[in-house]
Amino acid sequence: xxxxxxxxxxxxxxxxxxxxxxxxxxxxxxxxxxxxxxxxxxxxxxxxxxxxxxxxxxxxxxxxxxxxxxxxxxxxxxxxxxxxxxxxxxxxxxxxxxxxxxxxxxxxxxxxxxxxxxxxxxxxxxxxxxxxxxxxxxxxxxxxxxxxxxxxxxxxxxxxxxxxxxxxxxxxxxxxxxxxxxxxxxxxxxxxxxxxxxxxxxxxxxxxxxxxxxxxxxxxxxxxxxxxxxxxxxxxxxxxxxxxxxxxxxxxxxxxxxxxxxxxxxxxxxxxxxxxxxxxxxxxxxxxxxxxxxxxxxxxxxxxxxxxxxxxxxxxxxxxxxxxxxxxxxxxxxxxxxxxxxxxxxxxxxxxxxxxxxxxxxxxxxxxxxxxxxxxxxxxxxxxxxxxxxxxxxxxxxxxxxxxxxxxxxxxxxxxxxxxxxxxxxxxxxxxxxxxxxxxxxxxxxxxxxxxxxxxxxxxxxxxxxxxxxxxxxxxxxxxxxxxxxxxxxxxxxxxxxxxxxxxxxxxxxxxxxxxxxxxxxxxxxxxxxxxxxxxxxxxxxxxxxxxxxxxxxxxxxxxxxxxxxxxxxxxxxxxxxxxxxxxxxxxxxxxxxxxxxxxxxxxxxxxxxxxxxxxxxxxxxxxxxxxxxxxxxxxxxxxxxxxxxxxxxxxxxxxxxxxxxxxxxxxxxxxxxxxxxxxxxxxxxxx
Numbered sequence: 001x002x003x004x005x006x007x008x009x010x011x012x013x014x015x016x017x018x019x020x021x022x023x024x025x026x027x028x029x030x031x032x033x034x035x036x037x038x039x040x041x042x043x044x045x046x047x048x049x050x051x052x053x054x055x056x057x058x059x060x061x062x063x064x065x066x067x068x069x070x071x072x073x074x075x076x077x078x079x080x081x082x083x084x085x086x087x088x089x090x091x092x093x094x095x096x097x098x099x100x101x102x103x104x105x106x107x108x109x110x111x112x113x114x115x116x117x118x119x120x121x122x123x124x125x126x127x128x129x130x131x132x133x134x135x136x137x138x139x140x141x142x143x144x145x146x147x148x149x150x151x152x153x154x155x156x157x158x159x160x161x162x163x164x165x166x167x168x169x170x171x172x173x174x175x176x177x178x179x180x181x182x183x184x185x186x187x188x189x190x191x192x193x194x195x196x197x198x199x200x201x202x203x204x205x206x207x208x209x210x211x212x213x214x215x216x217x218x219x220x221x222x223x224x225x226x227x228x229x230x231x232x233x234x235x236x237x238x239x240x241x242x243x244x245x246x247x248x249x250x251x252x253x254x255x256x257x258x259x260x261x262x263x264x265x266x267x268x269x270x271x272x273x274x275x276x277x278x279x280x281x282x283x284x285x286x287x288x289x290x291x292x293x294x295x296x297x298x299x300x301x302x303x304x305x306x307x308x309x310x311x312x313x314x315x316x317x318x319x320x321x322x323x324x325x326x327x328x329x330x331x332x333x334x335x336x337x338x339x340x341x342x343x344x345x346x347x348x349x350x351x352x353x354x355x356x357x358x359x360x361x362x363x364x365x366x367x368x369x370x371x372x373x374x375x376x377x378x379x380x381x382x383x384x385x386x387x388x389x390x391x392x393x394x395x396x397x398x399x400x401x402x403x404x405x406x407x408x409x410x411x412x413x414x415x416x417x418x419x420x421x422x423x424x425x426x427x428x429x430x431x432x433x434x435x436x437x438x439x440x441x442x443x444x445x446x447x448x449x450x451x452x453x454x455x456x457x458x459x460x461x462x463x464x465x466x467x468x469x470x471x472x473x474x475x476x477x478x479x480x481x482x483x484x485x486x487x488x489x490x491x492x493x494x495x496x497x498x499x500x501x502x503x504x505x506x507x508x509x510x511x512x513x514x515x516x517x518x519x520x521x522x523x524x525x526x527x528x529x530x531x532x533x534x535x536x537x538x539x540x541x542x543x544x545x546x547x548x549x550x551x552x553x554x555x556x557x558x559x560x561x562x563x564x565x566x567x568x569x570x571x572x573x574x575x576x577x578x579x580x581x582x583x584x585x586x587x588x589x590x591x592x593x594x595x596x597x598x599x600x601x602x603x604x605x606x607x608x609x610x611x612x613x614x615x616x617x618x619x620x621x622x623x624x625x626x627x628x629x630x631x632x633x634x635x636x637x638x639x640x641x642x643x644x645x646x647x648x649x650x651x652x653x654x655x656x657x658x659x660x661x662x663x664x665x666x667x668x669x670x671x672x673x674x675x676x677x678x679x680x681x682x683x684x685x686x687x688x
Contacts, residue, residue: 020077021063027084028056031091038095039197040102043157044113045091051120051149052084054141058134065133072126079123087116098211099197100234103164110156121149166193171233173343190241205242209235226397226423236285240344244351286345289325290315294354298342299335300396302403303328306338329407336396394430397423398437405442410451417446417457424464431468440465440478447483452492459487460499466506475503476513481520488526498538501530505545514552524549524562531567536578539571543582547589556593565590565599572609584613584624591631601632607643614653619662626657626668633675641679651676 032053037045062069062077069077090112094102102109124146129139170190194200199208216231288295288308297309303323307315312335315324322329348354401423404416420439424431439461446458462480465471488500504523507513517523527549530542546564549555568583568590590596600606613625632640644650651673658669 017069017074020074020081021059024059024077024081024084025056025063027081027088028052028059031084031088032056034091034095036095038099038102040099040106040160041094041109041113041157044110044155045094047155048087048091048113048117051117051145052087054145055080055084057138058142061134061138062132067133070128070131072128073132076123076127080120083116083119083123090116096211098208098215098234099199100167100194100208100238101212101215101231103160103167103197104230104234106160106164107156110154114152114154117149117152121146121152124149163193163196171230171237187241187244190237191245194238194241194245199238202242202246205238209238209242212238226394229397236341236344239283239285240348244348283348286341286348294349295341295345296349298338298345300338301335302330302400304400306341309335336399391429391433394423394433395437398434398439402434402437402439402442405439405446410449410454413446413449414451414454414457417443417454417461421457421461421464424461428468431465431471435465435468435471435474440471440474440480444475444478444480444483447480447487450492452496455487455491456493456496456499459484459491459496459503463499463503463506466503469510472507472510472513476507476510476516481507481517481523485520485523485526488530489522494535494538497530498534498541501527501534501538501541501545505541505548508545508548511552514549514555517549518552518555518558521558521562524555524558524564528559528562528564528567531564531571540579540582543568543579543586547582547586550586550589553593556590557595559586560590560593560595560599565596566603569600569603569606569609572606572613580613581618581621581624584610584617584621584628588624588627588631591628597631600628601640607640607647611644611647611650611653614657615649619665622657622661623665623668626654626665626672630668630672630675633672633679638679641676645676645680 032049034045034049059077062073090109094109124142127142127146129142134142166189170186170193173186194205199205212231212235216228216235219227219231282294286294288298288311289305290307290311293308295306295308298306299309299312300306301312301323303326305323305325307324312324316330398420401416401420404412405420408416420434420443424434443458443462443465446454447462449455449458462475462484466475484500484503487496488504489497491497491500504517504527508517524546527542527546530538531546534542546559550559565587568587571583572580587596587600591600610625610628613621614629617625629640629644633644654669654673654676657665658673659666661669
């Protein structure tokens with residue numbers, strides 16, 4: 001369901017008018033005749049169908065006139081054909097996909113419909129209604145549709161949002177870890193929510209499970225492990241809910257089977273005692289793959305598979321170091337509690353009167369967890385169960401992926417590094433958890449990989465992790481800086497080089513890192529090289545990294561020696577580079593050292609450009625321009641001051657900034673005007 005609809009490709013030559021109108025009428029009728037609209041996106045779909053019905057009247061009128069159409073009309077109609085095709089595809093996916101996953105994705109899908117309406121309005125912008133022979137009614141309908149499409153707001157059904165929140169709360173209760181509150185599911189609420197989206201019979205539940213399984217398979221390649229995990233949680237919830245919600249029907253079947261069994265065996269036993277000996281069927285997902293018994297304390301091993309704690313502990317203690325189910329070697333023997341499944345098992349046992357006896361290991365584990373919780377009670381926020389469940393999922397995912405980095409083949413390492421790169425892209429908690437799972441040393445090692453994608457994913461993952469300040473120290477402690485500089489110098493892809501520069505920028509925010517990086521002259525040369533060769537983004541990353549490093553005074557000379565000054569002056573003239581403000585800020589900073597000041601003063605083309613930036617630059621650009629000019633005119637800069645006085649645009653620009661500029665610009669403009677006054681006082685020609 002999580003899909004981005006690409007534009008339908010249309011040949012560069014427009015369709016013949018007859019074929020185009022026939023196709024438009026046909027596809028409009030297909031969309032308009034859609035029946036049994038899905039519960040998810042009902043309002044968006046019904047509104048979209050109504051719009052397309054209005055358009056079908058337009059198409060019919062145009063076909064009936066049978067007169068030549070102006071080129072703009074053909075272009076508009078061709079674009080409308082593309083939009084309606086994508087509307088049809090989106091409606092089909094809403095109808096044929098999982099209702100629950102559609103509810104989770106309600107905002108994403110609503111945005112898809114909104115974007116298509118906007119495209120429809122854009123296509124109608126170029127429709128010359130005054131050149132078309134249309135009926136008055138049709139013309140008015142199309143004009144109204146055009147106005148509505150142009151000002152349409154995003155429509156997210158409040159009822160769907162409410163149902164989604166209820167569903168998320170139900171999912172969160174499954175993952176509740178609090179030992180006193182098992183997070184048992186309110187199946188009355190489950191039935192109510194499921195019924196609202198059309199799940200009312202066991203057959204409906206079975207079809208929904210099939211659709212969720214298909215969605216999980218589709219997302220496995222692109223959606224990431226967390227998305228797939230969420231879908232699998234939904235599958236587990238629907239499966240279990242089906243057995244609970246329709247329990248009465250199931251009990252009747254059990255009673256009937258029991259009566260038949262009693263009659264055939266012709267025993268005179270008490271019915272109640274016999275019924276106690278017959279346990280309800282254990283769902284397959286609750287059985288341990290080793291013992292095939294009910295998992296009362298399910299745990300996850302390094303391979304990602306779940307077993308009952310006693311069974312897998314006996315397997316490992318007997319000398320086995322592989323996963324019984326997959327046969328893969330376990331990179332560690334930690335047993336991670338599967339709280340979500342344990343909650344479901346406990347609920348099932350309670351509902352079916354199955355005694356649940358905790359084993360000693362589990363009890364000990366529970367004691368350790370409760371003890372740990374008591375120590376961290378001041379920091380815990382127990383009521384945010386959804387957040388806690390998400391953090392558990394991230395932790396398990398990170399540990400699993402780190403294992404793949406350590407022991408996997410190059411192909412598996414490439415995928416694991418990519419997954420970690422995505423996981424670290426959002427959320428400080430994610431970045432902290434990934435680092436705690438031990439990912440950083442393995443990612444640093446992969447920087448020297450000969451596989452371009454592994455290297456690119458590894459350096460980008462480190463970049464994302466470095467946004468969390470504590471991780472900056474861990475990355476530096478892992479001996480990463482030389483490897484990052486190697487990628488910056490000669491990375492396999494330009495994106496890897498640019499992200500290496502961005503990583504240096506991120507690390508250099510910490511003062512100690514500025515010092516450490518400053519002892520590697522190669523870093524400055526490599527950054528200047530990227531400043532010359534990189535894309536616009538790469539140039540900006542390189543300039544930002546050089547600026548950060550130059551904040552530490554000892555590094556300024558190294559930046560100048562690396563050849564940054566002439567290149568920065570050249571970039572001031574390059575509009576395509578798009579880093580005028582960054583280049584100017586770095587030049588202003590480098591003018592604070594004698595080597596930089598001397599080299600900047602030697603440039604004959606810099607002065608006119610900086611004066612122009614005083615007039616037309618951004619607020620930050622104007623401030624940096626004045627800072628640079630002030631530095632150049634001080635301490636033996638009489639020649640620069642004379643050149644500044646000769647330029648007819650300089651004094652008016654400074655006077656304007658001294659009155660209308662930012663606070664910093666006004667202060668520095670006043671200082672520069674006073675300095676220029678002193679320079680020209682001998683000629684009795686004061687300025688300012």
